[in-house]
Amino acid sequence: MTLSPAPDDTLAQLKAGKLQGAKHLKLSNQLTQFPPQIFELADSLEILDLSGNALTDLPSDLHRLKKLRILFCSNNQFTHLPEVLGQCESLSMIGFKANQIKHIPEQAIPTRTLRWFIVTDNALAAVPNALGECSKLQKLMLAGNQLSSLPASMANCHALELLRISANQFESLPDFLFDLPKLTWLAYAGNPFCNAIEQALISQLHIHPIDWQSLTLQHVLGEGASGVTYQALMQQENAQQLVAVKLFKSGLTSDGLPRCEMHANILVDEHPNLVGVKGVIHNHPQGVAGLVMPLLDADLKVLASPPSYQSCSRDVYAEDCRLTPQQAQLILQGVTQAAEHLHAHGLMHGDLYAHNILWGAEKVVLSDLGGASFLPLDKPQLTQKILKLEARALAILAEELAAVVSSSGDKTVQG
Incomplete structure (x- = not known):
């Protein structure tokens, strides 16, 4: 059961005890305190969204919400990540974007269950070693902080697939990143080590x-x-x-x-x-x-939807999505050619996903360069390591396309 009345009504209904059995609760009412009535939903609540309030802390017994899987507290006033999160036995997704977080205690990380961690746009100068204990961590979003390094323990994050460290203070990319077996989508633009690369590339161009x-x-x-x-x-x-x-x-x-x-x-x-x-x-x-x-042709359609809470790092294709082998081949070839063009111009896309692909009968477009990063072309060995990540993304796309090719056709999709 998911209940999503108008925001002002939700708090009133919660206090009146009318949300029993709710699995998903969203409250955005300039709250300064955690409403204790939320604990009355402990037997059912799985997703709690407290974004857009004025909270600075969470109750020390939050772990009473034993079914809580997903917690959003973006756009609040937290200066630290509450330690109690580490005691929440089912918590797999945590989002504290756009707060004022300067410190994440080691104990605040639910190491056994964490899959998706978002602390974009805060004031972090370091992240905890405990991240290296998160064997299920797939997505880590750290853009817009003050980080200059990542803990060496993160070399153990063998499930990590997506990493955003753009707009920080890195003077170089951590070497261990390229030994992570599943890392596929990486964004690092806006750091000191690549700002000079960016400026050198752009200085030669006319900006209209x-x-x-x-x-x-x-x-x-x-x-x-x-x-x-x-x-x-x-x-x-x-x-x-x-x-x-x-x-x-x-x-x-x-x-x-x-x-x-x-x-x-x-x-x-x-x-x-x-x-x-x-x-x-x-x-x-x-x-x-x-x-x-x-302006792109209005007939072009998006290949898939972005990842869901459940799929985490994988796009969601419509259940009725069926492609002929020829259509799948057209898409893969078009995206590959787009990626090669980016690479030749000193860029990695960094977000090469089906939800950023538009396609029609005769045209394929790879869109959204928000996660693009500038390649260190003066360091060819490093550039090749970076581009191996993009090759991994293309291989995943080929697998996904093969999976939605009509069963009556040949499922071979050549990369």
């Missing part, structure tokens, strides 16, 4: 400015972690054309810095299997950063 006044926004095409994309009409001299306009939400995204995403788009220029870019927005009245891109 597009005045905000020449754009008329029409309707929303899509929204992601980093921003909102609109269809818009662009006036240039005596001509008008339809374009896509992406406006970034803030100075930091779940993947890293908008600056890095904008530079990545400019760097790769045009390719038939990439979205492309027309220019960068200038003179926005609120100073919002944005990109102007070609």
Whole structure:
């Protein structure tokens, strides 16, 4: 049973004892204290979302919620991760994005059960050694902190598949990352060691400015972690054309810095299997950063949905998704060519997933460069290690495509 009334009603219903049996509870009411009535749901509650409040701590007996699997406390006022989390016997996903967290106690990590850990946009200078004991950890999101290293114990994170360390203070990539057997999706742009690489690549390019006044926004095409994309009409001299306009939400995204995403788009220029870019927005009245891109064919459809809470690191394909071998081959070849173009221009995509792939009868587009990272081309051995991760992502995509090829056809998909 999932209950999701209007936010103001939810707290009132909770206090009135009307949410018995609820598995999923979301409260966003500028709370400064944890409502004790939540404990009345201990026999059923699995997902608790307390994001968007003013909390600074959690009760020391939170572990009474024995079925709690997923906890979100983003956009609150925590300065530390509560130690009690380490005592929660079923907790597999923890999200404390956009707080003011400076310290994570070793005891706060539920090492036996943790699969997905999000502490993006905080003030961490270190993360605990206990992460290395998390044998089930698959996704670790640390972008937008003050980290300059990761604990050596993390060499034991053999299940880790996705790592975001963008917009931190790393002077180099930790060597052990490339020995992790399942690491596939890595984002590291916006760190000191690659800022110089980024600037060197971008300094050689012309960045075309597009005045905000020449754009008329029409309707929303899509929204992601980093921003909102609109269809818009662009006036240039005596001509008008339809374009896509992406406006970034803030100075930091779940993947890293908008600056890095904008530079990545400019760097790769045009390719038939990439979205492309027309220019960068200038003179926005609120100073919002944005990109102007070609408008893609409305018939293109997204290949799959992003990972669910259950799938964690794997995209979710519709149950009725069926491809012919030829369609699967078209998709894989298009994405491979897009990735090769990125690599040749000094970039790794870093988020090569089916949910970032648009496709139609004759066209395939790899989108979203939010997780793209600049390759250390002056260090060819390191570059090759990084690109092996992208090869792993392509191999996973090939496996997924093969799994949705119509049973009547040949399931062989050549990478």
